[in-house]
Amino acid sequence: MGFTICGPKLSLCGLVLSVWGIIQLTLMGVFYYIGAVALLEDLPVEEGAHSSIDHFMAEVENGYNQNAFNCWIAALLYVITLVISGHQFWMNNRSSVSM
Structure with a gap:
């Protein structure tokens, strides 16, 4: 059970951007949590x-944590x-293989 919401190119773009966003925001969260001085501004x-x-x-400590x-x-x-982009990419590839 499933349907495609977006095409194969958009779903692949969503996959790539999601992976990059996860890596970048997780690292930034770690750096904020340890109180990196470069992020004080x-x-x-x-x-x-x-x-x-x-x-x-x-107030600075609270700002870092937030x-x-x-x-x-x-x-x-x-x-x-x-997850959504991966599902859409899989659905698009599955439908193109079965044709």
């Missing part, structure tokens, strides 16, 4: 609204896209 920290260094450090979880959630969404 991408944190949602307000400038000039810090009363103490402890408050600033807590961005790491956001990257991992996006990677999981790419896993779903990978």
